[in-house]
Amino acid sequence: MSSPQRARPLLVRWWEWLFPPGYAFLKPEAVGLCYLLWWVTSRVFPQWPSPNHVVALLCGDLKDPVFTHALLGSLARMGVGYVLVMVLGVAGGILLGRLPLIDQVMGSVAVAIHAIPGAAWVPLAIIWFGKTEQAVIFTILLGATGIVLVSTDTGIREVPPMIQRASRTLGAKGLRYFWFVVVPAAIPKIVEGLRLAWAFGWRALMAGELLTSVSGLGQLLNQVAKAQQLDQLLAIMLLIAAIGIFVDGLVFKRLEHEVRVRWGLA
Amino acid sequence: MQVALKHVFKSFRHNGSTIEVLRDINLTVEEGEFVCLVGPSGCGKSTIVHLIAGLEQPNAGKVLVDGQPVTGPAPSRTVVFQDAALFPWLTVLGNVEFGLRMVGVSRVKRRTRAIEYLKLVHLSKFLHAYPHQLSGGMKQRVAIARALALQPEVLLMDEPFAALDAQTRAVLQNELLEIWALAKPTILFVTHNVREATGLGDRVYVISARPGQIRDVHTVAIPRPRHAEDPQLLAHQHRILGVLGEEIEKVLQEELGEQVHFPEAQHETPPERSMGMHI
Numbered sequence: 001m002s003s004p005q006r007a008r009p010l011l012v013r014w015w016e017w018l019f020p021p022g023y024a025f026l027k028p029e030a031v032g033l034c035y036l037l038w039w040v041t042s043r044v045f046p047q048w049p050s051p052n053h054v055v056a057l058l059c060g061d062l063k064d065p066v067f068t069h070a071l072l073g074s075l076a077r078m079g080v081g082y083v084l085v086m087v088l089g090v091a092g093g094i095l096l097g098r099l100p101l102i103d104q105v106m107g108s109v110a111v112a113i114h115a116i117p118g119a120a121w122v123p124l125a126i127i128w129f130g131k132t133e134q135a136v137i138f139t140i141l142l143g144a145t146g147i148v149l150v151s152t153d154t155g156i157r158e159v160p161p162m163i164q165r166a167s168r169t170l171g172a173k174g175l176r177y178f179w180f181v182v183v184p185a186a187i188p189k190i191v192e193g194l195r196l197a198w199a200f201g202w203r204a205l206m207a208g209e210l211l212t213s214v215s216g217l218g219q220l221l222n223q224v225a226k227a228q229q230l231d232q233l234l235a236i237m238l239l240i241a242a243i244g245i246f247v248d249g250l251v252f253k254r255l256e257h258e259v260r261v262r263w264g265l266a
Numbered sequence: 267m268q269v270a271l272k273h274v275f276k277s278f279r280h281n282g283s284t285i286e287v288l289r290d291i292n293l294t295v296e297e298g299e300f301v302c303l304v305g306p307s308g309c310g311k312s313t314i315v316h317l318i319a320g321l322e323q324p325n326a327g328k329v330l331v332d333g334q335p336v337t338g339p340a341p342s343r344t345v346v347f348q349d350a351a352l353f354p355w356l357t358v359l360g361n362v363e364f365g366l367r368m369v370g371v372s373r374v375k376r377r378t379r380a381i382e383y384l385k386l387v388h389l390s391k392f393l394h395a396y397p398h399q400l401s402g403g404m405k406q407r408v409a410i411a412r413a414l415a416l417q418p419e420v421l422l423m424d425e426p427f428a429a430l431d432a433q434t435r436a437v438l439q440n441e442l443l444e445i446w447a448l449a450k451p452t453i454l455f456v457t458h459n460v461r462e463a464t465g466l467g468d469r470v471y472v473i474s475a476r477p478g479q480i481r482d483v484h485t486v487a488i489p490r491p492r493h494a495e496d497p498q499l500l501a502h503q504h505r506i507l508g509v510l511g512e513e514i515e516k517v518l519q520e521e522l523g524e525q526v527h528f529p530e531a532q533h534e535t536p537p538e539r540s541m542g543m544h545i
Contacts, residue, residue, distance in 0.1 A: 162351040163351060165316075165321055166351035167364070169339045170412070171339070171341045171365055172364075172368045180367070181353070184356075185355075187355065262398055263355065
């Protein structure tokens with residue numbers, strides 16, 4: 001049994017929420033190893049910038065208004081795109097799971113869309129929307145919605161037989177059965193899909209920004225590459241990786257872990 | 267409510283072949299009676315529960331409750347499953363309220379009733395716990411409260427205590443008898459444990475290996491609480507084990523494809539030792 005909740009300072013509880021005991025999303029030894037490898041590489045190849053230099057450069061960048069503007073632009077686009085992905089993916093997946101006839105047709109379409117990498121949508125997005133904000137969001141949408149659709153649909157259709165039987169003997173049927181049994185039973189699958197969708201969406205965002213000239217991290221990447229600034233390029237790539245890892249680790253991995261424990265899957 | 271199966275046959279399609287699970291089952295459970303079904307694993311005991319619950323339909327024959335054929339599940343016939351089958355996303359309270367919510371009982375009423383039944387199974391301290399935080403025995407208590415909260419007239423129990431350790435099982439068996447004495451629902455209790463069946467039931471049906479057929483019916487006319495060493499009880503267990511031994515041998519032969527003998531010694535060791543505990 002879990003011990004009763006004791007009153008603890010908010011900061012402590014917040015810290016424990018971020019880094020629960022026995023659960024580390026970033027292993028210090030892994031970070032240390034990466035740093036060491038990078039450092040050795042920079043010693044062997046003099047043209048390769050050292051990790052300290054790149055980190056210092058990134059810290060400097062974060063104070064530059066042009067850079068922060070690009071960063072916030074990327075995050076805002078990702079936010080908008082991701083909310084749309086969530087809504088469309090979950091609602092669409094529930095609809096697909098609920099209507100077997102549509103599922104047969106649309107299910108394969110969803111799988112097909114899911115099979116196309118996010119970056120491959122960028123040319124189409126540019127033709128439709130021009131090199132605009134909408135084109136980037138469109139790219140995120142098509143790069144990430146498929147996985148949410150497919151996993152939600154799977155979750156909806158794979159309610160454990162024991163749960164089906166138990167709920168039916170307790171009088172669950174029709175729409176009530178759907179909302180109170182099928183949908184909650186699908187939540188682990190839905191969360192799994194949402195977690196992957198974040199990663200897919202983040203990649204699609206970078207591809208979209210690289211190829212359109214909308215101000216963002218992807219476009220900065222393009223600029224510094226053209227200017228042959230290797231150290232700046234690495235600094236931006238480091239930031240992109242860090243954001244990806246932190247959001248996945250602090251939000252999605254946690255959420256997935258908690259859901260799996262409660263649903264008795266972990 | 268009286269439950270009756272009349273000439274019930276049931277088979278399933280599995281990988282293109284047909285498996286006959288039940289053959290010509292005739293049984294009755296009178297109103298307020300506590301009846302146990304005992305048989306080797308895979309003999310179709312669970313299928314009988316599913317038929318009465320309305321989760322399955324027979325291929326032939328009739329499943330009657332108070333003379334009316336069963337067409338589907340109903341809140342007057344609830345089930346306690348072997349693995350509890352609780353809803354992991356709901357708290358203990360939420361699980362017990364679930365059935366009441368499905369039949370449209372108001373929020374306040376269902377809460378009071380759920381708490382009442384959780385008190386009955388001694389879980390009032392765990393109303394807000396989630397199933398994953400509970401032990402196997404506690405989960406079964408929740409499952410029992412959940413099934414009772416709908417105030418069913420027929421309570422079907424499908425090996426509810428099979429996965430529990432011996433002590434927990436004994437405690438829950440006694441509590442079940444107490445609960446039954448209070449509300450007197452009609453109970454059909456499925457088990458593979460002969461000692462459990464004779465300890466609990468007014469009558470015990472012995473089912474054969476697949477296809478399941480009724481081999482024997484015992485009326486255990488011993489007043490409760492029954493003493494484990496009661497010679498009459500032991501005599502019943504001895505006779506049932508004699509029949510079951512042949513059936514278990516059949517299962518082993520079918521599974522292993524050779525002559526295997528269910529050790530005769532098991533029939534002769536004093537029943538208070540191991541006999542019946544794991545059959």
